[in-house]
Amino acid sequence: MKRTLLPTCLLCVAVLAGCSTSAGTGEIPSSMAPQSEPPANELPGVEMWQMTCRIVDGAESGTLLLAEGEDGVYNGTGIYTFAVGDTPVWIDGEEKTAADLVDGMLVTVYWNGMVAESYPAQLGEVYSLRAERKDTDDRCGLYLQVLEDLWEVDSGLNTDLEELAVDFSELTDLSESEKDALGWVFGNAHGLMPITGTWEELVEQGYIDGEELLWNGNGCLFTLSGSADDTFQADKWASGLGAYFFGDCTAQMGEDGSWTYAVGSEAIS
Known part of the structure; x- marks a missing residue:
């Protein structure tokens, strides 16, 4: 069917199971915490959500087109745009930059849970991106x-x-x-x-x-x-x-x- 451009509005995404921070503490469950790098939540007191996405396009330009995994907002059917800019990027447990991202990389996105429902959707504030090179499949x-x-x-x-x-x-x-x-x-x-x-x-x-x-x-x-x-x-x-x-x-x-x-x-x- 033909795609219809949706009116842009902010959607406060429902809490993803197992992905929210502990209320008011800024702590993330130990099952979410990366083992070889600083904790994903580097902003104490900030509640954040996470989901896994594949970088489909845009790594070279720094404006990513992301396809969400099954843990995403739309249960594995959503796509998003996001300009990396100076967002912290961690690859294989080491601090990197947007220039080190490549198309096909599987990334975990930590963000504030807000989505602007354009098409593709636009992510709210992103706190960090985490990836491992071995998961790249373009x-x-x-x-x-x-x-x-x-x-x-x-x-x-x-x-x-x-x-x-x-x-x-x-x-x-x-x-x-x-x-x-x-x-x-x-x-x-x-x-x-x-x-x-x-x-x-x-x-x-x-x-x-x-x-x-x-x-x-x-x-x-x-x-x-x-x-x-x-x-x-x-x-x-x-x-x-x-x-x-x-x-x-x-x-x-x-x-x-x-x-x-x-x-x-x-x-x-």
């Missing part, structure tokens, strides 16, 4: 590269688009929030708010004429399915006579969490 970056490579080949299928749709429903190795973030980054890169839906759903919603096999307007549907751990496929569909396919794609993750891939076969319709 498969969102892998799929973004695949989508951009697919965009470039037979580019006439996606020239002057009015509607950009994505279908990641059969992609098995990303969470719902990561899929959402991936679609947003891809759409934003091309100046469009992505529509999320399968081909059949787009027909039902009136974007595609299912009998004539044409978009009602100038649109293109980009689809990813499968898994980087096995094989995956990518295709773009502009009409019954206008489509391009990457098949039997394989990928490999490097020691730093980045990925490379190879296309097994290509086809055109």
Whole structure:
């Protein structure tokens, strides 16, 4: 379905189980306290919340796009923007800076529990970010590269688009929030708010004429399915006579969490 920009307002997030500080003490439960670095709560008397997020994009610029884990505000479906600035950053127990963060890194965010409900949502005051390099897995970056490579080949299928749709429903190795973030980054890169839906759903919603096999307007549907751990496929569909396919794609993750891939076969319709 088409994304709708929500009115911006501040939401005081409900207490996440096991994540709030002890009322009025500024102390965090021992189960939350990092073992090899200063306590996460460096502001005595300040109540804070935490959640785990994946950095999907923006590490290089310092304005992060984060996909929340299941312990997040929206139970694993939310995405957020956050400008790191001089926020304390700890990686592998050592004090670092925003420049040391990389896309794909899994970070624990300690913040004041406030969220501005724009899309993507915006975090309130963030007190620190904590990460370990071993948890870096930039498969969102892998799929973004695949989508951009697919965009470039037979580019006439996606020239002057009015509607950009994505279908990641059969992609098995990303969470719902990561899929959402991936679609947003891809759409934003091309100046469009992505529509999320399968081909059949787009027909039902009136974007595609299912009998004539044409978009009602100038649109293109980009689809990813499968898994980087096995094989995956990518295709773009502009009409019954206008489509391009990457098949039997394989990928490999490097020691730093980045990925490379190879296309097994290509086809055109």
